[in-house]
Amino acid sequence: MIKINENYKKLQSSYLFVEIAKRVSQFQKENQDKEIIRMGIGDVTLPIPSVCIDAMHKGVDDLSNTKTFRGYGPEQGYDFLREAISENEFKSRGADISADEIFISDGAKCDTGNFQELFSQDTIIALPDPVYPVYSDTNVMAGRSGNFANGKYENFIYLDSTESNNFIPDLPSKKPDLIYLCFPNNPTGATATKDQLKKWVNYAKENKALILFDAAYETFIRDESLPKSIFEISGAKEVAVEFRSFSKSAGFTGVRCAHIAIPKECKIWDKAGESYSLHSLWNRRHSTKFNGASYPVQRGAAAIYTSEGKKEVKAMIDYYLENAKIIRNAMINLGYKCTGGDNSPYVWVKTKTSSWDFFDSLLKNAGVVCTPGSGFGKCGEGFVRFSAFNTKENTEKAMTKIAHIAN
């Protein structure tokens, strides 16, 4: 008889965005004349850079002609893209990641979700709270969570990100094998300094743990003293892999392209204590279960590393950062404590009521939609997330409406 993976029964319904949609739709039905401004969504709104458009057109044309046609590409990605990434994302910042340490994929959600497959069933997981749900859910599916009770899975180590630690989690008291970190953080928008990351790198080394570093929002970092890559920290190459995406840097959420950097010196052990190359292990997984990212998409991604592409990306991120600043300043002016929004597209606002009460009041009184922080984990209670992915006009309008109800 065909039987289910029983671990799926432990998954909690991912009701956050469903519940938001339900409440918004109910409100809209009851107030058909009222405009609603959505400030909750983590999806980009600007068109992709024109250099990417041109490069994708060229890539599509390559497929129309026998001479330039490309069938199956390398599972790991085309060299033209891997080399551009190595040079522009890593080496230019002193992080020595070579092209063959980079694996191209169709998305960071897939990558961060799939990576845990490489590890033993009894791996002890540490993850941030609040958290991007994919880290948690995929480890539940893999049977590493234990049961859910009081807002937490019993076997996970939660790295609390709270006001008292400025949303940079402290080292845990119980020892994890696998540590998920995300900076600039989703949902809090917090960024980590080199010293803060160094502490985690040292901890991983001392404990033979591995750090999965999600840098999907690194393009938003404008403070030059902040690390964009964990590989800017010495020693990180032995204990970390990094996830990156074109989704937020170049507006590729609908185009689909991302990458992982796995240093060749990063080791992992079997139960007998013999060491293995993490790079080889992922290569085996990646080439068995994946067949390469779309060719025209890879052409489009590579274009952002041209000088024109860099300019366009900068202008796009400037635009979102300007929105983030508008949100941040407006909320601070109204007396709210805020994190993020300076080097990240998210502003994490401390509410004076519960997350959902604040959400309801904002929707009802201002017609503005935010994301209740409690949906991201226990430590998110009492916060909401505002997203900078919107037009400047809507952002300003939303903030004016919020100011109006506050005064």
Next chain:
Amino acid sequence: MIKINENYKKLQSSYLFVEIAKRVSQFQKENQDKEIIRMGIGDVTLPIPSVCIDAMHKGVDDLSNTKTFRGYGPEQGYDFLREAISENEFKSRGADISADEIFISDGAKCDTGNFQELFSQDTIIALPDPVYPVYSDTNVMAGRSGNFANGKYENFIYLDSTESNNFIPDLPSKKPDLIYLCFPNNPTGATATKDQLKKWVNYAKENKALILFDAAYETFIRDESLPKSIFEISGAKEVAVEFRSFSKSAGFTGVRCAHIAIPKECKIWDKAGESYSLHSLWNRRHSTKFNGASYPVQRGAAAIYTSEGKKEVKAMIDYYLENAKIIRNAMINLGYKCTGGDNSPYVWVKTKTSSWDFFDSLLKNAGVVCTPGSGFGKCGEGFVRFSAFNTKENTEKAMTKIAHIAN
């Protein structure tokens, strides 16, 4: 300490195509003046249909403008594509698969590889021999194989595809929970009749087993009496899911798009005997670990269902089938027994020596590369696979060279 998934240690090196490349490169080095014709590769060679090119250009243009821009799409795929698939691939053949039973992805390799995650660790797997290695390797990684000895994993049930059963496996004596079937078959090119599939559907029903039906090559079926979908068999919707791909039908190996059909009535059980919807289970997995296929790619895929698209696809498949016929006829004329090549792009040729000896002799004497059948499993020994994915000129030249050495 971070430890590996020990199951990876059981994987056998996938040395088939590496070994072929090594021998070909060695031969080329020693015979620099000799032309080599590659008849072994399963990758398409013709450009994608011009309607797909146009639709992809339009899709790319949509991303260049705020008004038409698309960010994250539905994880399950866009309705415009799901509806076209439901209508054209299924309903037109009497298979009642609705749009919301179809999940779009970036490839059938990913889909056939990932699907096993839904099932319990102790699931008993039946798979064809010879086999597409992804079915096997992904279940090894998941810990369902046991050890490898004498060319087989001890816990797998192998469905022998041999001359004596015309390469259509018999029902197994030991009962499996999960059954992989692939028709038209890779590598043998064999096709199954409705009666033959009906036998498997009945067997699955009787045993509460599930069939994973890989129909990646269905477009090559020209004999109207043969089923293109397992859902043409009554009762199949309760016990089967089907994997399809645009890779071979529209030349999308580098573009990346595929789909799975999961009927809503297909049930699966937990260990307490309670039933679950397989469709819901996959929906949870798919939306947790995947973020939708590329938007311009989905536009391109949908274009093959226009009347012009259908004509172009037919012409493309005609071309490959003509090559397959040339191979098949040539080999039969030389006294070899052949399967496939009539309703499939692969011709499975019985050799008079071992697979690798035949390969070496063909390379050395004719400069033609085929794929040794033994690389696909124990039952592949004594066979080689020829692929129709080539130019007609090369196909004819290769067959002339082979005839020359035979005479």
